[in-house]
Amino acid sequence: MNALIGRLTLGIQARLVILVLVTVLPLVGLVSVAMIRAVDSERARIERDVRDRVENLLADVDRQITGVQGELQVLAVSPSLQTDDFAAFDRHMREALKIQGTSIALHDTRAHQLLSTTRPFGEPLPYETNSEMLDRVVETGKAQISDLIIGAVLRRPILTVGVPVFRDGKVAYVLAMGLGPEILSALLNEQNLASGWNAGIFDRNGLIVAHNHDLGRFIGQPAMPPLRTQILKSGEGWFPSITKGGLPVYSAFRRSPISGWTVVIGVPREYVDAPLRRAQWLAFGGGGMAVALSLALAWWMARAIRRPVESLTISARALGSGASAGPPVGGVRELDQIGEALCATAAALEQRARAREQAEAALRASEERFRMLAESLPQLVWTCLPDGRVDYLSRQWLDYTGMSEAEPLDSQRLKQVIHPDDLPATTASWAAAAEGRAPYDLEHRIRAADGTYRWFKTRGTPVTDATGQTIKWFGTCTDIQDIVEARDTLAHSREQLEVMVEERTRELAAANARLRTEIGARELAQAALMQAQKMEAVGQLTGGIAHDFNNLLTAVSGSLELLEARTSDEKSLRLLHTAQRGASRGAKLTQSLLAFARKQHLEPVPADLNSVIAEMSEMLRSSVGPPVDTRQSLASELWPVMIDVNQIESALLNIAINARDAMPQGGTLLIETANVLAGNAELPDEMAGRDCVLVSMRDTGTGMSPEVIEHAFEPFFTTKEIGRGTGLGLSMVFGVVRQSGGAVRIHSRIREGTTVQIYLPRAIETAAFRLGRATQAQLAGGAHILVVDDDPDVGWVTAECLREIGHQVTEARSGGAALTILEQGGPCDLLVMDLAMPGLSGVETVRLARRARPELRALFCTGYADDSTFEDETGGDVLLKKPFGSDALIGAVQRALRRKADRGSGNVVPLRRGEQPQSRR
Incomplete structure (x- = not known):
């Protein structure tokens, strides 16, 4: 503005007028602004008051809704509802109606009305078409509030509040209360709003659900478009609008976080804007009068100042031209002071000009000295x-x-x-x-x-x-180029050194890792070797014990059978039977030891698995101990299977011991059998197309991971610590089952237990299998038999059994003695030989005897478990395992006598303990 005034070259009078305007107009403006701000403050107060009323009204509405939810939640846990006693619950609902104009209904999860206080109990109820709120309650499991809907029974506008009714953690019913719009309108009327003020409640769709004027006219109508846009867009606000009746108002609104409804109060604009218009008229009128009075006073003062200023101008022009300036004409004290200052300034300017010239000369000399120094x-x-x-x-x-x-x-x-x-x-x-x-x-x-x-x-x-x-x-x-190059060289050398050190460190770390791996592998191999050697020693010890014990049992059992055949006294027979049962239990104990040592020769015979499991039940219980509850579920009419009973018993015992180790705190071991038809989807691939018998052993132990199951059948694989397991148990089970033509599977989950399933092929029942015990009359004969055994008791019992059925028997106590008897030329149809004897073994004795008598037949008896080389050494002679009874001995002798002299036929008839001699049909 100053630049503009300068270009217009205004005089003192004009400038004073402008000064007055610049001074007075802001004051007038400030007064006007203050008045307007006061009016704005009043409008803000009105706005706050209206907003507070909206807040209070909304709180009343929310309390009403919350109270309804509370009543419904109390009803939702009613015992009569939990027991589906709808008649009693209908009475409870009607007793809970405390507010006029409300109703309660019970719906199922598909929005069907089951009960309603608007109809007597038992009267049919219509389907709830407005089920959106009910669906939200079922989906969320929380209380929900509807928008304005038409009731299904009374067909009038209502608002509903629904709560879930839970049963077993799921929503079983929805309990809803309907509120008439007049209840909410009563809340509006209780606010005591001034005349002309409007109040309303709108649902989430912007429809009027309550109004303080003419509810019947406005109920269900949408809000005016500007108002509806605002309440659907924002949670609260204040803005100008027009009511349904055309009245301009300022509307304050706020949405409830509980129901989603919006409460609106409209204040007439005239009530808010009238104070502002009065303030505007007052500001404009008073300000105009103040400005006019100030301008008149400024004009008069300017005329008194103009003459001294003109004199001062003359003196300043003289100073600018270099002439002496006399004192200007006075009249105004400040202008006189300016004139004196002009005179003093003229003298000072002259002195400064001389000083500046001297300083410039000194600066030029200093710059020249600096330039010379810099360039040197x-x-x-x-x-x-x-x-x-x-x-x-x-x-x-x-x-x-x-x-x-x-x-x-x-x-x-x-x-x-x-x-x-x-x-x-x-x-x-x-x-x-x-x-x-x-x-x-x-x-x-x-x-x-x-x-x-x-x-x-x-x-x-x-x-x-x-x-x-x-x-x-x-x-x-x-x-510093040379310094940087030297520094880079040093840094490069340091990097190379660090790389070399890092590479060497990695090599050393890799070597250490390999060394640790090799040491660990060596320690594991040594532990496995020690365990294998220990098991080999146990096997050898067990085999030796079994041989000696089998000889004792053979002598005892044979003698008891001979006594039984020669005794008719009932008391003596009872004593003999008791002794015979003890000998049988001793034989079973020997077989259990052999199964543990894995020394059994595979001797498959038709057998009933149910009987096998029943016979070894006591041994299983003693093996797993009292903490484990052993149970059986055996199928009736189970098919027979071709198995080596001892080996299968050993396999089942190994599985039971593994189950026991998996249940250190005790548990349950369930043994089940079942017939499985060919084509069953659960059959393993290798058993497809065959009828099978299934043996399943299920425990409730710690279970196995998929990784452990994958390696479970591998030899020496074990999850137990060293010394507690050989890692051969399941591998032996797998070998025995596979050798028997079957398959084995493991199903297990961690902390859920393990199930071992053994599938064995069904055996075809033959007449020999069904025949049972043959009579001694069928096996009678008169052959010449030489019995050779280093144990005199076993030899004598064997000879006596054969004499009982009419054979001519000669005894020898060694292989040499037997050869001497044969060399004497006596008749001999069969050699009954102990397989292992001091000096000449049974095989060596038979081989030497056949040099002179090639047609000589032999029956070998042995108490050892490991007879894997028997067939290779004898060419297929008959083998009889100790201990044996008279029936087994007689049957073996008959088979040996029926064999042809040509030993190359390979007709080996292995017999197991307890097998009965069979006749041919």
Whole structure:
């Protein structure tokens, strides 16, 4: 404005008028603004009051809804509802109706009304078509509130509140209360709003559910478009609108977080805007009068000031031309002071002009000395102003960079000589130093005139005046190319050394890892070898014990059978039977020891698995111990299977022991059998197309992971600590089952137990299998038999059994004695030989005897378990395992006598303990 006034060359009078306007108008404006702000404050107060009323009204509505939810939740846990006693619950619902105009209904999860207080109990109820709220209750499991709907029974507008009724953690019913709009309208009327004020409640769709004026007219109608847009967009607000009746109002609204409904109160605009219009008229009228009075006073004062100012102007012009200026005409004290100051200023200006000339001469001399000093230094020297503009570069700088003195020293030209990679750091470092007025220190590359770059160390120091303000920067650039190259060489050497050390460290770490792996593998192999050697020693010890014990049992059992055949006294027979049962239990104990040592010769015979399991039940219980509850579920009419009973017993015993180890705190072991038809989807692939018998052993132990199951049948694989398991149990089970033509499977989950399933092929029942015990009359004969056994008791019992059925028997106690008897030429149809004897073994004795008598037949008896080489050494003679009874001995003798003299036929008839001799049909 001052520039505009200067261009218009206004006089004192005009300027004083402008001054008055500039002074008075802001005061008038301030007064007007104050009045308007007071009105705005009043409007804000009205707005706050209306908003508070809306808040209170909304709280009343929410309390009403919350109270309804509370009543419904109390009803939802009613015992009669939990027991589906709908008649009693209907009475409870009607007793709970405390508010006029409300109703309660019970719905199922498909929105069917089951009960309603609007109809007597038992009367059919219509389907609830407005089921959106009910569906939300079922989906969320929480209380929900509907928008305005038409009731299914009374067909009038209502609002419903629904709560879930839970049963077993799921929503079983929805309990809903209907509220008539008149209940909410009563809340509006209780607010005692001023005449002309409007209040309403809108649902989530913007429909009117309650109104304080003419509810029947407005119920269910949508809000006016501007109002509806606002309440659907925002949670609360204040804005101008128009009511349904056309009345302009200011509306305050707020949405409930509980129901989603919006409460609106409209205040007539006339009530809010009238104070503002009165304030505006007052401000404009009073302000205009103040401005007019001030202008008149300013005009009069300006005329009194103009003459002294004109005199002062004459004196100033004289001073500008260099002439002496006399004192101006007075009249105004301030203008007189200005005139005296003009005279003093003229004298001071003359003195300053002489001093400036002397200072300029001294500055030129100082600059020349600085230039000479800078150009004598080997560094590149520069200076710049506080804003960073360079004002001097030394001759060395110009020669190095190839710049000329005629070039302008602009920042872009100087940036061109800085290496592009170093330019950002250079700029940032300079900005930091300039801002902090601290020394500038940086290493960067500067381009030479030939285009090459060299490393320089640039330092800059600020030069300050007496007040501490920077007036100039002085700096140098020192060539450090050789230092940087030496530093890079040293860094490269250090990196190479670190790489070499790191590579050697990795090699040492890898070597250490390999060494640890080899040591661990060696320790595991040694532990496995020790365990295998221990098991081998146990097997050998068990085999030796079994041989001796079998000899004893053979003598005892045979003698008891002979006594039984020669005794008719009932008391004596009872004693003999008791002794015979003890001998049988001893035989079973021997077989259990052999099964544990895995020394059994595979002797498959038709057998009933149910009987096998029943016979070994006691042994299973004693093996797993009292903490484990052993149970059986055996199928009726189970098919027979061809198995080596001893081996299968050993397999089942191994599985039971594994189950026991998996249940250290006790549990249940369930043994089940079943027939499985060919084509059953559960059959293993290798058993497809065959009828099978299934033996399943299920425990409730710790279970196995898929990784453990994958390796469970591998030899020496075990999850137990060293010394507690051989790792051969399940591998032996797998071998026995596979050798028997079957398959084995494991199903297990961690902490859920393990099930081992054994599938064995069904055996075809033959007449021999069904025949049972043959009579001694069928087996009678009169052959000449030489019995050879180093144990006199076993030899005598064997001979007596054969004599009982009419054979001619000769006894020998060694292989040599038997050969002597044969050399004497006596008749001999069959040699009954002990397989293992001191001196000549049974096989060696038979081999020597057949040199003279090739047709000689032999029956070998043995108490050893390991007879794997028997067939290779004898060519297929009959083998009889000790201990044996008279029936087994007689049957074996008959088979041996029926064999042809040609031993190459390979007709081996292995017999197991307890097998009965069979006749041919």
